[in-house]
């Protein structure tokens with residue numbers, strides 16, 4: 061076969077008879093020329109126009125009252141069929157070749173005949189057109205087509221049924237369908253298989269989109285590249301529909317790997333869709349993507365056969381950088397799966413892992429360990445998510461083990477055991493939507509000792525026996541926390557669990573039976589506990605009256621009331637105080653002067669729809685206020701947060717001189733904004749010198765009280781998708797115990813360990829100050845706020861200091877700077893939460909120092 065030159069078929073304009081116009085009309089309209097007209101002509105024209113308007117109005121009324129029920133919609137079906145009496149030739153890949161046009165014509169005629177057999181379809185049929193041909197495994201031709209119908213709204217489902225019955229007739233009932241066109245025997249096309257389905261309505265509705273079509277044939281050992289128009293020099297254009305037809309040799313799959321993918325966040329606007337076909341058949345969508353993905357999220361897709369279609373649809377607004385992907389062909393054999401596995405242990409994965417598995421796969425592993433032993437299978441990774449199925453009814457993609465079906469996402473330690481020396485594992489993927497799949501390990505064990513030296517959980521996971529009854533769910537099913545004798549630092553739950561005192565009265569039911577949330581206040585059932593200690597009846601909540609006296613009963617209501625100012629009220633710029641809790645930047649004007657909604661260009665991530673101990677790598681641009689502070693000659697030392705284009709907030713202990721280093725001197729520092737990986741700057745990273753450092757005058761190096769400092773950059777930074785300020789909370793902003801917050805940084809990944817190179821993130825929860833102080837030898841002052849995590853081992857550590865503790869406001873979704881990483885007793889130790897500077901205490905100090 062002749063290889064097509066890369067881009068040889070990149071035709072920006074569709075061919076004259078390009079069928080894609082079925083759902084993508086040409087945008088060009090003809091313009092009328094203006095001429096000077098005499099007065100009489102103008103009068104005639106005006107009269108004619110008036111008459112036309114009258115006629116049109118009457119027509120519309122008639123249509124509205126009598127004919128509306130007959131209004132029609134355009135329905136586009138896409139499909140493929142195997143023509144088993146045509147031998148494939150390379151010319152069929154070129155839509156401009158005579159051979160393509162001739163066979164395309166015959167197929168279109170054939171479609172007409174096929175639809176004529178159905179009374180419903182023949183009535184509403186408009187036209188069909190062939191989009192592409194590919195080579196089947198036995199060297200025949202597969203034709204890909206679009207068919208358009210104009211269907212009365214009421215007949216839509218009848219058309220769908222008729223389409224499905226054609227597929228069945230060809231596929232199952234009649235076996236081969238022979239349809240003769242004309243009398244010449246050569247004109248008979250024998251169709252083996254028809255597969256058809258709806259086209260995404262967003263394509264059918266795509267009015268006036270510009271259409272581009274590209275076709276590539278991948279060759280063995282070659283890697284080709286496809287990218288969105290304009291990439292990487294400019295953002296993709298608005299209102300386009302672009303498709304890339306990718307073909308491989310028979311018995312090969314297409315492997316598509318995205319190296320960059322950066323689209324608008326909302327898939328309703330701009331999106332990429334990948335199909336396991338050369339036409340956009342909904343039944344064969346492999347994936348739909350939008351938003352931003354980092355290069356370390358391996359986005360690799362495999363087709364089931366030797367074709368794949370990639371489509372890009374953009375709308376009018378907000379255009380983003382786009383995508384770049386490589387394609388290549390891989391032999392089907394290289395993803396062979398299933399078979400007999402023997403021995404004492406071994407591993408097996410879904411085909412292609414860690415790439416997404418291909419559609420239409422079935423594998424069966426028959427595992428057998430030596431006689432007398434039993435066998436278990438542990439899934440270290442399990443992602444079989446399909447947007448069209450919930451994880452309880454695994455009818456699409458699934459894994460079956462000992463007749464147990466699993467799908468969706470499972471935690472890393474999912475174990476299945478067999479009571480014999482054999483186990484059967486079946487993996488099935490259907491025609492659409494794929495995921496990363498699974499990585500599994502099988503192991504033989506002695507029937508009387510399934511977890512040698514370890515504790516066996518009810519779900520068959522084996523854990524270190526020291527983790528039993530430690531207050532944390534180490535098994536994943538809580539079985540290590542049952543029937544325990546609680547220790548002094550535990551809350552004893554009625555149901556037998558022991559929970560760290562951390563979580564007492566934090567508003568979260570950690571026991572499961574609410575024991576840890578009882579006796580927290582003194583109010584009776586049906587009463588609201590006011591922050592000032594009073595109790596008021598529940599029905600008085602949000603009644604517009606300040607029944608508590610401190611506004612608590614009016615603080616979580618859609619409407620705010622004006623109160624006398626106190627530590628519980630929000631002060632507007634005009635000095636009026638309102639009851640609403642955290643009204644800042646929540647999208648609703650609560651202050652009369654609108655000051656609660658002023659200066660709200662903060663706390664959002666400009667581009668992102670999808671160190672720290674026990675954390676995970678963050679995505680690029682996920683924490684655009686995070687700064688890395690480098691000391692000249694030392695590299696990263698501390699974190700900081702962007703609060704404006706000129707000012708950063710960090711910890712005072714980061715900027716104290718030591719015997720060796722002058723940390724208080726601005727010229728010793730370099731601030732890296734928009735950094736993701738240490739030592740790897742990008743076009744979105746900005747390095748700034750520091751002009752001024754203002755350390756809190758009452759910072760106490762012994763107690764770490766008032767551990768906060770401001771840093772002024774030597775010049776304003778331009779914000780970009782990786783550099784954006786975080787919102788500063790008002791002095792009265794509440795961060796209640798139990799609330800989830802995020803800590804980020806390049807600090808040590810374990811106590812005494814080395815720094816992280818990629819920015820880490822971890823989710824922790826705010827801990828009540830009284831409880832925290834008890835746990836931390838009474839060293840927690842009201843200027844501090846603590847956070848930790850139930851599962852333990854998640855914490856900030858050395859090198860994270862000065863960095864942000866970011867809190868998502870549940871109403872607005874904006875992120876607020878709740879804390880600055882300050883100190884702790886080691887890192888990630890149980891019952892030793894991290895301690896942070898409580899930023900609300902410094903709101904006016906920050907304003908006085910920086911003007912922010």
Ligand code: 4AZ
Nearest residue numbers: 856857858861883884894
């Ligand atoms: C530090 O040395 C440090 N576990 C910061 C935070 C914590 C411990 C140490 C909290 O910068």
